[in-house]
Amino acid sequence: MGLLGLLVGLGLLVLFAFRGWSVLLLAPVAALVAALFGGEPLLANLTQVFMTNAAAFLAQFFPIFLLGAVFGKLMDDSGAVTSVAAFMAKRLGERRVILAVVLAGAAVTYGGVSLFVAFFVIVPMARSLFRAAEIPRRLIPAAIVLGTSTFTMSALPGTPSIQNAIPMPFFGTTPFAAPGLGIVASLVMLGTGLWWLHRAEAKARGAGEGYGDQVEDAAERAASDELVRERATTAREFDPAELQHGHRSDQPSPVLNAILPLIVVVAVNLLMSLAILPRLDVSYLAEQRFGGTSLAAVAGVWSVAVALTAAIVATIVLNWSRLPALRLTMDAGANASVLPAFSVASLVGFGAVVAALPAFTTVRDWVLAIEGGPLVSLAVATNILAALTGSASGGLTIALDALGDTYVDLAARTGIDLALMHRVAVIGSGTLDILPHNGAVVSLLAICGLTHRDSYFDIVMVGIVTSLLALVAVIALGSAVGSF
Known part of the structure; x- marks a missing residue:
């Protein structure tokens, strides 16, 4: 009965989340259903297990959610995201439209801008470029997914995404875990994704397919759609409803002022991770008032938090005149x-x-018994949970909460570098999460005014297939030569 309850609870969560019910309501109800079938005490599971672990997650990662959303809103309202996208379009757009859209998305998300901020800025740019080049608009979502939701989310060393931060307290790693393998994975994703998109473009041109019908006001409708909002907020760290609040600048930021905060995120993250924090005396962390922890458990989150804070300050200083309602903008970011x-x-x-x-x-025994060793079983566990929840961050945290200590022990016994474990876990969470019910997919299609039937197959090819290929490459290389 216990296993049946687990499946029923998970089924209820997936079913009603896809129908747009709030996860804030669904998750505790589904958890209590699972506990009821297992004959476990309901109130104890609600207050001592559910709430305690939810609160622990917030205690660890809320600073990254908060700072990332504020930074994204500042970049949006100052016109910096628009400026970066326009710069890419000008430099690459005339002959390399797809590459321009992909790299624009990659630049802003690797620099720490929230995914949904990038969506609402890059989609209009992509429409203009695709229409001028007579490339079918049905390929726009796939191009944006490739740039924003693959290698910059899970593979590039130092990415400030919440997915890259989640394994750090479990494995004692930094945002730059296994940098060489991360770069290899990024090249696999980017290369195969661009190959597929250019192949689809050539095939469409051969068939005489043009841009297609223009859809007006799709982005505005999506921003105010409550169904889209509920699905979106489990997928990434920004509430799209807050994009309508604040005060957006009438003039785009100068390109240098727009790019510098993105560079600050990466540079400060690198300095904190590899140079500053390792030299600090933080023995006080062992005291009970600080949780009796260690630098390894908090260094990654500290690095990302400081990097985002520095970028927020840089954005405000460089774009002061384009932020006439700074308090409203920062309030909207915090609320998001x-x-x-x-x-x-x-x-x-x-x-x-x-x-x-x-x-x-x-x-647990089934997962650990999967053939291929700990790296393969870890990849399978994160894939399955991210797929079921439709959330890379949710699936990854559930997997590591349940099995993290087990994989740390396995790594010690088998000689696997925990940095390699980190990179496999993050890439694994960013593969099958891009299923039809994923909030980012639903939101992006709504913003583009397209349906799953129009664009989902190409999203699968550039989002799931390329990530699976990269995951296989990382596991194979890591097993053969170790972490690098």
């Missing part, structure tokens, strides 16, 4: 972080209740 953070925390609470059920030992 709350619903996504609590939604993912609720998924984590659900996963904690499931992992505490006696029946979960069957699932």
